[in-house]
Amino acid sequence: MAADKKLLVIGSAGMLGRDLMDVLPGRWQVMGADIHEVDITDPGRTELFIADRKPSAVINAAARTDVDGCESDLEGAFAVNAHGAGNIARACGSIGARMVHVSTDYVFDGLARKPYREGDPPNPQGVYGKSKRLGEEEVAKTLQEHIIVRTSWLFGMHGRNFVDTILRAASRTKRLEVVGDQRGSPTYSRDLAEAIARLLLTNYRGIVHVVNSGSCSWYEYALAILDSAEIPDVKVEEITSDRLSRPAPRPPFSLLDCSLYEKITGARMRPWRDAVGEYIKERGKAAVSVGSVHR
Ligand SMILES: NC(=O)c1ccc[n+]([C@@H]2O[C@H](COP(=O)([O-])OP(=O)(O)OC[C@H]3O[C@@H](n4cnc5c(N)ncnc54)[C@H](OP(=O)(O)O)[C@@H]3O)[C@@H](O)[C@H]2O)c1
Numbered sequence: 001m002a003a004d005k006k007l008l009v010i011g012s013a014g015m016l017g018r019d020l021m022d023v024l025p026g027r028w029q030v031m032g033a034d035i036h037e038v039d040i041t042d043p044g045r046t047e048l049f050i051a052d053r054k055p056s057a058v059i060n061a062a063a064r065t066d067v068d069g070c071e072s073d074l075e076g077a078f079a080v081n082a083h084g085a086g087n088i089a090r091a092c093g094s095i096g097a098r099m100v101h102v103s104t105d106y107v108f109d110g111l112a113r114k115p116y117r118e119g120d121p122p123n124p125q126g127v128y129g130k131s132k133r134l135g136e137e138e139v140a141k142t143l144q145e146h147i148i149v150r151t152s153w154l155f156g157m158h159g160r161n162f163v164d165t166i167l168r169a170a171s172r173t174k175r176l177e178v179v180g181d182q183r184g185s186p187t188y189s190r191d192l193a194e195a196i197a198r199l200l201l202t203n204y205r206g207i208v209h210v211v212n213s214g215s216c217s218w219y220e221y222a223l224a225i226l227d228s229a230e231i232p233d234v235k236v237e238e239i240t241s242d243r244l245s246r247p248a249p250r251p252p253f254s255l256l257d258c259s260l261y262e263k264i265t266g267a268r269m270r271p272w273r274d275a276v277g278e279y280i281k282e283r284g285k286a287a288v289s290v291g292s293v294h295r
Contacts, residue, residue: 011062015159040084081131086138110251156189180219
């Protein structure tokens with residue numbers, strides 16, 4: 001296998017990481033590492049780990065993703081999401097590897113009226129968003145050969161997500177309350193993994209937005225989930241976010257414009273509703289372990 005075919009996925013046990021481990025082999029020789037093999041907050045160990053394996057590209061799917069938990073652990077959030085990303089970038093630089101770094105819509109404040117483009121000024125509000133934004137900056141200033149992929153509202157077979165939360169709640173109660181004043185684009189982690197594979201085949205450097213097409217509020221998302229799962233007898237009531245009083249602020253509007261991704265790859269992300277429908281079918285086929293809460 002040629003050296004330029006070797007990829008290393010860090011965070012390979014996470015929701016996106018596991019889909020990357022499924023999608024990337026075939027075209028590439030793929031190595032995975034989870035936190036037990038490399039803790040990205042340790043710069044020396046990260047550098048040695050990457051230098052030993054000599055990948056042509058490293059994909060960083062590792063992160064501290066508990067948005068509310070980050071509010072009470074600022075140091076932990078920045079250690080992983082900001083400096084951990086920087087540690088990987090430095091390690092890539094020392095062996096001439098490319099890096100794909102995954103980031104988030106939470107780098108924006110959500111006050112826009114039209115979907116965010118890559119050049120729009122970030123203005124993260126919570127600790128998670130601030131730590132992810134600093135991660136983007138550390139990667140960009142450390143390593144020229146980088147792609148920063150911003151995405152949003154992930155769901156997939158291998159992690160806690162909103163689809164599972166709604167389906168589990170619907171099995172217990174006939175009435176749900178879901179917020180209607182935050183809009184975004186649900187994105188299937190498997191579709192994102194495939195998009196990352198496409199991006200790896202290009203020479204693009206810089207930030208790129210990748211989400212499933214279309215948008216919805218969490219309330220509309222819940223209705224679509226129940227519809228796709230053919231659960232007609234659960235009533236969903238639309239509420240406002242202030243009713244939930246969660247520790248971390250959420251951007252009220254976090255749509256990401258994907259036209260740059262379409263231009264770079266010639267591909268278009270499918271509508272989020274189609275992706276949710278497929279996920280629910282796949283989920284029905286597999287026994288998945290699920291948790292609660294969205295991000
Ligand atoms: N989930 C979403 O809705 C969403 C939305 C937008 C962007 N994103 C971004 O997408 C990427 C993937 O998210 P995801 O949902 O797949 O995350 P995830 O399921 O939480 O997976 C993250 C993985 O990183 C690992 N990790 C944590 N700290 C680490 C460390 N110090 N060293 C090495 N590995 C470490 C975690 O291990 P442990 O489980 O043992 O901690 C976990 O396996 C992240 O960059 C995230 O910020 C996610």
